[in-house]
Amino acid sequence: MDTIKEMLKCKYPIIQGAMGVICNPELVAAVSEAGGFGLLATAFSQDSEIIQKQVRETKKLTDKPFGLNLFTMNPLVQEFVDILADEGIGIVTISGGSPKKIIPYLHGRGIKAIVVVPTVDLARKAESSGADAVIAEGSESGGMQGYNGASTMVLVPAVSDAVNIPVIAAGGIGDSRGYRAAMALGAQGVQIGTRFITATECISHINYKKSITEARDTGTRFVDTGRFRIRALHTPLVEKILTGQMGTDAHFNIQAVEKSWIRGDVDSGIMPAGEVSGLISDIDSAKQIIDEMVGGS
Ligand SMILES: Cc1cc2nc3c(=O)[nH]c(=O)nc-3n(C[C@H](O)[C@H](O)[C@H](O)COP(=O)(O)O)c2cc1C
Incomplete structure (x- = not known):
């Protein structure tokens, strides 16, 4: 089984989380150029051509690997997969519902699937559906979530104990302390959302x-x-x-x-x-954020 670093093929196991319309190609490319793994988002997308355009724009800005987040409830999800396969995207994250149907389709098109999970039960289900890895997303995370997820400090070790595939931690991680803590809890990597909204390259106002x-x-x-x-x-x-x-x-x-x-x-x-x-006080480039995260004391 591949480790997260082998799977992502990037220098650091740091995924820039999907963040709806503010995952602009400039941010995604900047994260990948800095050694992390940038991610485009599709939650609000209703047009496959826009996805294709964003993938192509990102490719113009970086030759490093990047991925895309698929929202299972989006009716266009299979169309998006076909475009990604044609564009040579090798990894997606999956959120917003059961990944059971979409994982075989992704694997059939040569794409690995990392599933976002808020509970141990759903992590086990993702594993039995064929997920290549899971992102254990704690309830302190920004964005949409269910009603009964535990916080990162409990969820990450509990999921790490429950599954045999690699685990990535998300929620509450914004600097080198959070990065190291996530690894100590049993994660092989982290997914960061809020901190990257404050990146200079992010299109957020x-x-x-x-x-x-x-x-x-x-x-x-x-x-x-x-x-x-x-x-x-x-x-x-x-x-x-x-x-x-x-x-x-x-x-x-x-x-x-x-x-x-x-x-x-x-x-x-x-x-x-x-x-x-509450821990973020600066607006920095994606590279500054990643360098501090992996090198800070
Ligand atoms: C503005 C915003 C939009 C988000 N949109 C998505 C999304 O479309 N799909 C998804 O899987 N996660 C989404 N998330 C969750 C992030 O990808 C990430 O897992 C989360 O932000 C991690 O927690 P943190 O905010 O503490 O870093 C969103 C988060 C934010 C803050």
């Missing part, structure tokens, strides 16, 4: 980046959508949603997300971020 660097340890909340919850920055908008003055749907769709995450209107959309925001 400066207002989003600053909301993270200015947040404290108590600066995020769970926003419940009824189907899943989103860990997000505790902005005035989120306070209004939590106190029932506003609904969630109008503030978590492609238009609202682009307006707030990319154009900086923080009152338009929910801005996901992890608890680790």
Whole structure:
């Protein structure tokens, strides 16, 4: 069985997590150029041609390996796989539901599958469905998650004990201390989301980046959508949603997300971020972030 480093074929076992519309090719390429593994995202995508364009744009910026996150509930998921196979992408991460159907299809097209899991049971299921590795994503993570996941400190060793495939830790990791802690818990690698939103190459608006660097340890909340919850920055908008003055749907769709995450209107959309925001105070390049993570004391 391949180790994570052999699988990713990059210098450091650091995956840049999928982050919806802010996984721009410049960020993905910068992470891969710095020795990590950049990842394009497709959760909000409704057009295979855009995926193909993003893959090609990223290839123009780096000749290092990078991957893509597939959202199983996206009806176009098989079309996306065909494009990835044609473009020579060798690894994807899978989130948003059961990977059972899509893994054989990926393997048939020569693509390895790393499945994001929030619990030990789902890690076991991913393994028996043929996953090549799992990402154990703790509840302190930014973004969408279920209702009953444990935090990284418990989830990563528990998943490492439960499965025989490599485990990558996600959630709450933002610097060299978190990186080393993840390895000590039994992970072979890490997936980082929130810290990379603050990377200079990320297309996220400066207002989003600053909301993270200015947040404290108590600066995020769970926003419940009824189907899943989103860990997000505790902005005035989120306070209004939590106190029932506003609904969630109008503030978590492609238009609202682009307006707030990319154009900086923080009152338009929910801005996901992890608890680790409380540890992040600088806006740095992807290379500075990765160099500190692997070399910092
Ligand atoms: C803005 C944002 C969007 C995200 N979108 C996705 C997604 O589309 N697919 C996915 O698998 N994970 C998604 N995530 C989760 C990240 O890929 C990653 O696992 C998580 O951020 C790790 O925790 P951290 O934020 O503490 O680093 C998202 C996270 C954030 C902050």
